[in-house]
Amino acid sequence: xxxxxxxxxxxxxxxxxxxxxxxxxxxxxxxxxxxxxxxxxxxxxxxxxxxxxxxxxxxxxxxxxxxxxxxxxxxxxxxxxxxxxxxxxxxxxxxxxxxxxxxxxxxxxxxxxxxxxxxxxxxxxxxxxxxxxxxxxxxxxxxxxxxxxxxxxxxxxxxxxxxxxxxxxxxxxxxxxxxxxxxxxxxxxxxxxxxxxxxxxxxxxxxxxxxxxxxxxxxxxxxxxxxxxxxxxxxxxxxxxxxxxxxxxxxxxxxxxxxxxxxxxxxxxxxxxxxxxxxxxxxxxxxxxxxxxxxxxxxxxxxxxxxxxxxxxxxxxxxxxxxxxxxxxxxxxxxxxxxxxxxxxxxxxxxxxxxxxxxxxxxxxxxxxxxxxxxxxxxxxxxxxxxxxxxxxxxxxxxxxxxxxxxxxxxxxxxxxxxxxxxxxxxxxxxxxxxxxxxxxxxxxxxxxxxxxxxxxxxxxxxxxxxxxxxxxxxxxxxxxxxxxxxxxxxxxxxxxxxxxxxxxxxxxxxxxxxxxxxxxxxxxxxxxxxxxxxxxxxxxxxxxxxxxxxxxxxxxxxxxxxxxxxxxxxxxxxxxxxxxxxxxxxxxxxxxxxxxxxxxxxxxxxxxxxxxxxxxx
Numbered sequence: 001x002x003x004x005x006x007x008x009x010x011x012x013x014x015x016x017x018x019x020x021x022x023x024x025x026x027x028x029x030x031x032x033x034x035x036x037x038x039x040x041x042x043x044x045x046x047x048x049x050x051x052x053x054x055x056x057x058x059x060x061x062x063x064x065x066x067x068x069x070x071x072x073x074x075x076x077x078x079x080x081x082x083x084x085x086x087x088x089x090x091x092x093x094x095x096x097x098x099x100x101x102x103x104x105x106x107x108x109x110x111x112x113x114x115x116x117x118x119x120x121x122x123x124x125x126x127x128x129x130x131x132x133x134x135x136x137x138x139x140x141x142x143x144x145x146x147x148x149x150x151x152x153x154x155x156x157x158x159x160x161x162x163x164x165x166x167x168x169x170x171x172x173x174x175x176x177x178x179x180x181x182x183x184x185x186x187x188x189x190x191x192x193x194x195x196x197x198x199x200x201x202x203x204x205x206x207x208x209x210x211x212x213x214x215x216x217x218x219x220x221x222x223x224x225x226x227x228x229x230x231x232x233x234x235x236x237x238x239x240x241x242x243x244x245x246x247x248x249x250x251x252x253x254x255x256x257x258x259x260x261x262x263x264x265x266x267x268x269x270x271x272x273x274x275x276x277x278x279x280x281x282x283x284x285x286x287x288x289x290x291x292x293x294x295x296x297x298x299x300x301x302x303x304x305x306x307x308x309x310x311x312x313x314x315x316x317x318x319x320x321x322x323x324x325x326x327x328x329x330x331x332x333x334x335x336x337x338x339x340x341x342x343x344x345x346x347x348x349x350x351x352x353x354x355x356x357x358x359x360x361x362x363x364x365x366x367x368x369x370x371x372x373x374x375x376x377x378x379x380x381x382x383x384x385x386x387x388x389x390x391x392x393x394x395x396x397x398x399x400x401x402x403x404x405x406x407x408x409x410x411x412x413x414x415x416x417x418x419x420x421x422x423x424x425x426x427x428x429x430x431x432x433x434x435x436x437x438x439x440x441x442x443x444x445x446x447x448x449x450x451x452x453x454x455x456x457x458x459x460x461x462x463x464x465x466x467x468x469x470x471x472x473x474x475x476x477x478x479x480x481x482x483x484x485x486x487x488x489x490x491x492x493x494x495x496x497x498x499x500x501x502x503x504x505x506x507x508x509x510x511x512x513x514x515x516x517x518x519x520x521x522x523x524x525x526x527x528x529x530x531x532x533x534x535x536x537x538x539x540x541x542x543x544x545x546x547x548x549x550x551x552x553x554x555x556x557x558x559x560x561x562x563x564x565x566x567x568x569x570x571x572x573x574x575x576x577x578x579x580x581x582x583x584x585x586x587x588x589x590x591x592x593x594x595x596x597x598x599x600x601x602x603x604x605x606x607x608x609x610x611x612x613x614x615x616x617x618x
Contacts, residue, residue, distance in 0.1 A: 100226045172195040292587040362413055368423065368427065397430060511562065518570050534591065
């Protein structure tokens with residue numbers, strides 16, 4: 001479609017933007033569905049095609065009475081649009097989008113008609129997948145030019161390292177993540193190529209006509225529209241077994257991670273079937289846990305929904321995982337999270353408090369967690385804007401350093417109501433880390449040394465070498481709960497200052513804090529890191545769910561710096577316990593690393609346990 005002059009080009013854009021379907025045309029066969037709400041992935045439905053990052057034509061064009069119907073796709077946007085050319089006034093074009101493999105669809109998306117004097121038009125762009133809703137979509141272009149016709153559906157096949165339909169003979173390995181199912185003496189197995197995140201099913205001890213297939217779900221096995229009976233195969237005559245082709249469990253192009261599969265079978269003489277449990281592949285401990293964590297990431301808003309500071313810690317953990325595994329699968333979320341969250345948000349949009357820009361709010365510690373995230377992003381990417389952001393945040397945090405109360409330390413909030421360990425520990429870590437990254441710096445180095453000396457004399461560290469939650473109004477240790485993240489931040493900050501100054505006193509104290517955490521029942525039980533809220537019938541709140549992962553990040557850094565075999569053994573013990581006692585077949589990791597009950601699991605517990613797994617990666 002080519003406009004005859006620039007004025008008409010502008011007119012066309014206006015016409016396309018205004019064109020919305022108002023008819024009840026039903027293209028081809030099957031069932032049109034009621035249109036869903038607007039889908040937002042990287043952008044929202046109805047984006048102008050002129051803004052597309054790329055243009056490709058993944059399916060053949062369709063001819064309708066001499067008109068040319070095409071489906072256009074921009075993979076970097078995960079969006080598509082349709083066009084009709086060589087037509088006449090009144091010809092129309094639209095998109096259909098299906099969430100169940102083409103059984104039903106949202107019809108007439110963006111329907112536009114060719115205006116007078118034109119020979120073609122196009123729709124606006126619509127998203128192909130819906131990661132926020134855990135739905136993988138298909139999309140096609142349709143047109144009406146005296147007859148209705150549609151292109152093929154795009155991306156009916158999922159591709160990762162390998163694509164749907166690959167022969168199991170190509171698998172890099174054969175693991176069985178869940179026990180087999182049985183049915184009338186038949187054995188139904190789920191197989192996985194862990195390295196390439198592919199799966200297939202097999203049936204054994206059967207007879208001719210017995211069947212095997214896979215189901216694939218993008219929402220953890222709750223439903224599987226469009227993913228039923230994949231690769232369905234029957235046992236041939238004279239045989240007792242058969243298998244399906246392989247199918248992918250990740251769709252990186254569509255930003256879909258954490259797909260789950262199960263193997264199902266049917267004995268020929270009966271109608272009922274039997275299935276294995278749902279499972280996800282485990283290419284490695286950290287990558288399996290990261291895939292399950294990414295299942296909860298909101299690519300449109302660029303965070304893990306409902307927890308502001310927890311999202312900062314989670315991003316930090318994922319970057320650490322990338323650095324220590326060499327995987328670049330999630331590099332894109334760093335810039336996405338930064339760009340989508342650097343601005344201003346009203347109270348309730350990202351947290352209880354308003355976010356005032358540059359990740360800053362009245363909660364000083366919340367801002368500091370984002371400072372740590374952007375320091376980590378800078379180390380990984382080398383992109384200066386992340387270091388600049390960390391400096392901006394650190395200046396805000398340091399602005400609440402107050403020698404008029406307790407001789408120093410950082411207030412927890414803008415109202416200066418409490419001096420606690422977490423905020424002072426974050427300040428310690430940020431200042432020392434900035435000194436290491438800014439050439440010729442003396443300012444941040446001096447601030448860090450002053451903060452370290454204050455921390456050692458503040459009373460936050462009790463006689464047992466454990467860090468209590470904060471100070472009383474008269475500047476004494478308040479005796480409140482020993483949380484693992486306070487212990488970890490102190491270890492990490494003091495380690496950084498030792499690296500900067502060479503003063504052995506800081507390293508000695510870091511080791512004393514580490515030894516106290518490992519040896520005492522306040523933080524470790526039977527060799528496994530245990531928060532006080534992990535004990536008995538206790539349940540940790542959303543903040544506490546991530547504390548242990550933060551501790552492991554800093555304890556792991558101390559392990560690498562000292563080369564301590566005892567520390568290394570402790571780190572490995574945490575990873576082993578998480579993997580063997582705290583993981584289900586979908587690679588979901590709970591709050592209690594020893595696997596005791598009750599053991600809730602969500603993205604916060606996932607990020608915390610991933611911290612333990614990542615710390616064990618050499």
